[in-house]
Amino acid sequence: MAWDTDRTKRLLLDAAIDEFSRWGLAGARVDRIAAAAGVNKERIYQYFGKKDDLFRAALAGELAAAREEVPMTGTGPEAVADYAGRLFDHHLANPRIARLVFWEGLELGAEPDRDPERAAYHDGKVDGFAAMLPGADRADAAELLLTLVTLIDGWPVLQQLDAYIAGGDGPDGRAAGRRRRAVVDTMRAMAAELTADAG
The missing domain is CATH 1.10.357 (Tetracycline Repressor; domain 2)
Structure with a gap:
């Protein structure tokens, strides 16, 4: 079965948005994001790099969506x-x-x-x-x-x-x-x- 990279990224970003908006950058936990997304946390590092980069990607995605909507x-x-x-x-x-x-x-x-x-x-x-x-x-x-x-x-x-x-x-x-x-x-x-x- 082929791995759906785009779907995995979306699941991680959705979970990250929830986690970061609740706990902030310092309080957010990568393991909670991965668990909420149902994905191995190694995928976070593979797709987004460190936690700061995931935060930036999550915020950028939300801002872009707001501009579209x-x-x-x-x-x-x-x-x-x-x-x-x-x-x-x-x-x-x-x-x-x-x-x-x-x-x-x-x-x-x-x-x-x-x-x-x-x-x-x-x-x-x-x-x-x-x-x-x-x-x-x-x-x-x-x-x-x-x-x-x-x-x-x-x-x-x-x-x-x-x-x-x-x-x-x-x-x-x-x-x-x-x-x-x-x-x-x-x-x-x-x-x-x-x-x-x-x-």
Whole structure:
């Protein structure tokens, strides 16, 4: 019987995403990833190298999937607001992305190894976002995109603050709707200001 390499890689990545999003890079265990995938852990080293490389592959895969599933379309403040809402919905349904990004920041710091593929991914994302804001400076568009990502990724990771600050009922209740409106309205207003300044 032929070994299905692609299927094995997918099983390992799925298990790694779950493990890393729960425990972070330092707390994740290769043996748990292998067991969850139903694969010998030697396959991890064979296909991905060391644990850090598996973490990077897992995060890169999740980011690429999000970009495919939530495309940037249209131009102007309403398009930015629409994108913000769709991205919020996506990350609410898949909080693993936010958790992986936060773990990356906590464990690898502000300057993780500069991965050329990851840099190209983010450059493309900034280019796409800048295209939604005709006339706006690319650096300003990048800052607005970073603000959006920060607002959205903070929600699945910092839910306890909703209870303390807004008396919320968690991401599955009314609090999620309030938070979504706040993110969308904020992005609409910031995009309007940015495009007005550009005009």
